[in-house]
Amino acid sequence: MMFKKNTLHSRINLFILGIILLIVTIGCFVAINIFFSIYENEMTRMVATGITEFEDIIIEENKDWLLSFSEGLTDPENHLLVKNDPVSIQALHQYIGHANNKALDFVKVSYQDGSNYEEILTDPNILTLASQNAVSSTTKPYFWIDGDTQLGLHLFCRYPLTGSDQSPAGTLLMGINLADQKKVDYMKNTAALEATVFAENTRIATTIVKNNENQIGTTLDPSIADMVLDQKLAYTGKAEILGDPYLVAYTPVLNPRDEVVGVLFVGKSIVSIYTIRNQIILYIAILGFLLLLFFYVVSNHWLRINITNPIRWVADTMKMISHGQYTVLENMPKAKYEEIEMLQTTMYDMVNELVTGKKNLETAAYIDSITGLPNRVSLYKKYQNxxxxxxxxxxxxxxxxxxxxxxxxxxxxxxxxxxxxxxxxxxxxxxxxxxxxxxxxxxxxxxxxxxxxxxxxxxxxxxxxxxxxxxxxxxxxxxxxxxxxxxxxxxxxxxxxxxxxxxxxxxxxxxxxxxxxxxxxxxxxxxxxxxxxxxxxxxxPSMNEIIQRKASLQQDLKQALKNKQLEIYYQPKFDLASNRYDGFEALVRWNHDERGFIPPLEFIRIAEESNLIIELGDWILEESCRFISNYNLSHQSSYSIAVNISTFQLLNDDFEEKVTNVLEETGLDPCLLELEITETMLMNSMSIAYEKLKFLREKNISIALDDFGTGYSSLTYLKSLPITTVKLDKSFIDDIATDKLSLKIVENVIQIAKNIGLKIVVEGVETIDQLEILKDLPCNKIQGYYFSKPVSKLNLTEVLSEYP
CATH class of the missing domain: 3.30.70.270 (Reverse transcriptase/Diguanylate cyclase domain)
Structure with a gap:
């Protein structure tokens, strides 16, 4: 059997094991932070939900009770308030005493003849406070909240009294204390949340206990008081409550004078969870440091002896070879590991190819790989010196x-x-x-x-x-x-x-x-x-100034988009059949702070060249849809909006999703949105555009072919495209009142479009002669200076008043 040298494989495995240990430590640290982050988010959501529930318990339930109490008093079967006599007064007194289990402050009945009946169950000043709010005569119960630090927080109700013939018989005025400790405790027992009712900035009912003492009478933290009491804003997030960290939700309570008279609070203490988290992180950090220290000492010595020094020798050798000193290979030391030996063998083969490869690289450095033409390096080499x-x-x-x-x-x-x-x-x-x-x-x-x-x-x-x-x-x-x-x-x-x-x-x-x-x-x-x-x-030389202006405008346009300095103008469309305006086209305008009015063609072209057009187009779409939706809602109208779409927007992968999201967010009916695309855009991207537009048409969104006649002007495309409207360019109708050929062309285009079910919108109508001719042809809608230039949203109502 052939003897096999020791390899680096097993040693590298040890190295990887150490790295894994380190990664696990870091992973644990990250996982713990993620866990506690998820916990905080869940608690924040619970607190945000809890403040709503607390409002219902403190305010809405008391309103319901007062309303039920009032309806019991005014029930015709009870006859408690029908007559102002001793018997009725006695019955009224018994009913109030029997029903008063809700911290009722007072009941005052004012009759039409000027007489009154009062039962004051707490501080008489509360009735005085309620009487300060003069409410005009009303046929429905009227609720309001008022109070201060001395009197507390109270809910008042003014309930109208009527006789058997529904004629006014008087007024029932009631008050109830909102600072009910039982309801505050109920919030903690059911939702596990701390709860507090503030009168102005003082706790008058609370579940918060610190140093074994209930914190009733303490004041709202200054950092929160400015936002909630002075700015009248609700707040949800983190805050310190009496020195301890909490996840909190505050909501201000306003009186009829729009003054903050109290605050409702729910919160969750996170002292314990922070302590646990910090302890775990500390232990893991200590363990990770010890592992890192041990691994560094052991592995540093081994790597230096077994890997770093051999590899460094190879690197130094390669450097010498790159300078043409190929004789260094003759003194190559014997390899200790199999991998190093393989590397040495490979170096011998590589040296033989270096000279040929160097020549090939020099050639490739001067030739473009796609076209085979000389490249920029070649150009500079020839002419620079x-x-x-x-x-x-x-x-x-x-x-x-x-x-x-x-x-x-x-x-x-x-x-x-x-x-x-x-x-x-x-x-x-x-x-x-x-x-x-x-x-x-x-x-x-x-x-x-x-x-x-x-x-x-x-x-x-x-x-x-x-x-x-x-x-x-x-x-x-x-x-x-x-x-x-x-x-x-x-x-x-x-x-x-x-x-x-x-x-x-x-x-x-x-x-x-x-x-x-x-x-x-x-x-x-x-x-x-x-x-x-x-x-x-x-x-x-004048081009330098033009390019500088373009570069400057590009930067300004970025800032204008960021700071919302652009404005959308709206040009009405006139419907000939109904003789009224029925929609608008959204047109972006830019009035520069220093340069004045910038023509749309100029800054839109800059937006296209600098990749700002998608951001600009998305803003125009959302802004105009939101405006027309709100305008229709406030004016009980059904105006449509037309928005121009650029090629870059249409070809963007998520264009359809953006459009549907805008409609959903703004609440605009899809049938009131029309997207305008140009002929050139459609023809140059037919396959992609067709599928996108088809999808939008299925959502009941209208598609208009804008500037028809300035591009391919092919009528054969119209019958197969997913469009609803053809917008005839101004150049078609400029001379229809004086040129019979122009008139005939416009007449034929309108007829063909109508025959295949398309609507016709004519742009650029400026004279009465043009209007009368177009009425006779007829087309569907007119757009042009004859009716109105594009106007800001502030002037739109005035323009629409002429043809409501």
Missing amino acids: VPLTDNRNTLKQVYYIDVDNLKYINNLFGHNVGDNLLLQVGKILKGLFSHYPNYEVYRISGDEFAICKSGSYDPDEIQYLAKSIIKEFEKAITIGEQIISASVSIGVSGNENCDGKKCNICTKECQDNLEQLLKKAELAMNQVKMNGKNNFMVFN
Whole structure:
């Protein structure tokens, strides 16, 4: 049998065992904290529920008792309050005495003839306190709470008396003490919660005992008093009660003058649980420290001798080999462990491949792996160190090319299709410039290419080649089974030749280096992006200001979203059939504190480019749905709301869930929500968009095709799309009053849409002539400045008053 050397396997097992012990200790520590955190959360929930139950016991049950007591007095069969005579008064006295088991303070009957009957069972000042609240005549019982530190906390009821013919016969005024120690004790016995009734900030009934003394007469803790008494806010959470930690819930009690006259409290002491937790944590921490200390001393020595030193020798050897000192292997010591021996053997094989691998790596460092084009490293290597005065070899023209919407294509079709698209773009550019030997194509980042030329600067050639690139990408690109319409945005920068005659002393400032040319070309390309993409632009200095404004607005937009500085305006829609407004379109507006009004097209484009559009769109959807739901509720109306949806929102995985959640949270009927999408958005993501819109339609949410006529304008799509409405773009109707062809086109579009069951909304109506023509066609709804511009929610009611 072959002798087998000792291996590291068993030793590593010991090492892992020690780590496991340490992990278990830490795990126990974490588990204990989680357990006690869950316990606290459960106790907090119990306390929050307990305060509600305590309110019912202290206030609502007493209200019910007073109401029952009053109804017994006014029962026609008893005839206790029908007549103001000695017999009735005696019966009334007996009834009060028999029923007074609820800490009744007083009963006062005031008759229509001015006479009174009073029974005061406690401090007469309580009746005086109740009489201070003058309540106008009412036909229903009226309850209120009042009191102070001296008189305590009391519930009062003013009950109207009527005769047999239901005519007013007088008033019954009663009071009952809310600080009932039995009910406070009942709360502790049934719910295991401490309970207290405060009059102002003084405990007048409580279950809290400290140092074997009941804490009646003590005051509310100052940290809570400010919130509950001064700010009139309820509070649930942690607090110190007379120096001890509690989970608590406080709710203020207000009198008719909106003054806090008392507080209800329930709580759970967590002194004991904190003590137990701290003890357990201390014991585990001590144990963990001892284990760690023992393990460190033992394992540190073993690791240094058996693993660290051998591995360090291998590392030092590899470092020397990386510097070409391959002879170090000739003096390699004999391995102690099998694994180290295997590593040494592998090193011999690796050295033989180092030279070949190094050459391959150098090649790969300069070539893009997807397109096979030279990369950014190659570009810098060629031009970065060329003197600016070398007119023959210095960089003269740079085309900075960005593939439009590559991220969108990756999301829609997958990264494999996106990579293939980049490969095709590289082939197209390389083929286009194959006849221009002074040009070279580079892929410099994810979706960006650069075309660079040395030797001479030719403005006419720049225009010609940039247009040629744009035209080349008008053709559709086929990738597998996908047909993709791609476009590019191009920025151009360049250096004119330096002939040494432009300056008296040559400073080279008339020439830009590689970094400057790339930056300028990128700025020009970004300007093309801002202007709508699929075009080219040559750099000029004014672009610096535009880019700076864009960057500044992007930061401001983030803050505006965070601080809720944006506002939604509402433009009414006019229903021709009912001759009234029946809904609105939600339009976001931004009035910047320093820059003034920012056009929506500008900051929405910034939001799309900076990934803020989803957050912005979600806010608009929720805010407008909440507003219209509340408006309909308060005005007893049924107006609908239309919200524009961006491509990025629609393609988001949880878009449908967000919409349904907003409707549920705001209480808006789904049939009153209309989502507006553009033709371009729908056509470019048909398969994904169709399923999402179909789901929303099944939820009874309306879908409108916005700006119809500005995109593909294909009527054949309308019959198969899950939409309910077509919004005809303003450009269709601008000249329908003067141009018969425009009128005929609009008439045919409306007729086709109606034939397939779609509603027609016409945008941009500004004149009476346009309105009259559209009435005759007819369309369903009108939207435009003829009726109203978009207005803030404060001015909406005034606009709606014209056509209620």
